[in-house]
Amino acid sequence: xxxRQTILYLLPAVILIAVFFxxxxxxxxxxxxxQWDGLGPKIFAGFDNFKYVFSDAIFRTAVKNTFVWIGAAxxxxxxxxxxxxLLLNRRPRGWKFLRVIYFIPNVISTTxxxxxxxxxxxxxxxxxxxxxKAVGLEGFAHAWLNEPGTxxxxxxxxxxxxxxxxxxxxxxxxxxxxxxxxxxxxxDGANRRQVDLEIYLPMMKPAVITNIMLNLAFCxxxxxxxxxxxxxxxxxxxxxxSLYIYKEMVGANRxxxxxxxxxxxxxxxxxxxxxxxxxxxERGR
Numbered sequence: 001x002x003x004r005q006t007i008l009y010l011l012p013a014v015i016l017i018a019v020f021f022x023x024x025x026x027x028x029x030x031x032x033x034x035q036w037d038g039l040g041p042k043i044f045a046g047f048d049n050f051k052y053v054f055s056d057a058i059f060r061t062a063v064k065n066t067f068v069w070i071g072a073a074x075x076x077x078x079x080x081x082x083x084x085x086l087l088l089n090r091r092p093r094g095w096k097f098l099r100v101i102y103f104i105p106n107v108i109s110t111t112x113x114x115x116x117x118x119x120x121x122x123x124x125x126x127x128x129x130x131x132x133k134a135v136g137l138e139g140f141a142h143a144w145l146n147e148p149g150t151x152x153x154x155x156x157x158x159x160x161x162x163x164x165x166x167x168x169x170x171x172x173x174x175x176x177x178x179x180x181x182x183x184x185x186x187x188d189g190a191n192r193r194q195v196d197l198e199i200y201l202p203m204m205k206p207a208v209i210t211n212i213m214l215n216l217a218f219c220x221x222x223x224x225x226x227x228x229x230x231x232x233x234x235x236x237x238x239x240x241x242s243l244y245i246y247k248e249m250v251g252a253n254r255x256x257x258x259x260x261x262x263x264x265x266x267x268x269x270x271x272x273x274x275x276x277x278x279x280x281x282e283r284g285r
Contacts, residue, residue: 232244
């Protein structure tokens, strides 16, 4: 009886997973073996789509740039969110106001933020270049989104800065740590930095793992920044996996190639998530 009840409880979730993940994944794998423009008949291509994708220099650039986004998440976005969480956890004057200010970008659509930064970087009317000119630093003004050396970092800057959700997750974890530990450490002569490093950080592993998984997922699916700010340019310098999939499907009508890139993205995400889970278990021993 209990087994039947368990099956009935799990059945809706199993159906949803099957309909919205397993079936689309199977169809993605199926289409990846065909040449198809989305409308006409499918022509079996075997592994030709896979050979094309893995030999495509633009795809390799997209993979490389996706890992650059992941690096920005691991070494810029998450540490910055952790720093702000530890800082606001000290309850400085106006900390509630600052918490709201840092979180506001997370309730604004990524599309709106991408357009905002596009105009900040604009070569003629952009806020950044006009500010540099106003303070006598004309030599530092650039076509930020049109130069290969600055386009990708310019895409990543908004993501690295807007850490509201990451910060809130860390602050939530901090709120569960007993205050008695902090008070005992202060009595024993520890300063605030030592409390942060030796008490708070070791107890925040669940929040760290959560933020890593959420931000890596964002990096694999991020689309608005490169699409709206640079269109993948200049010279495909800001192309990432999501934009590559879009351009192959919508721009070139090569659904088979797009599905191969999508399959690579899914497998990459699964490998990363498995690695994070293994790392979590190893450190938990």
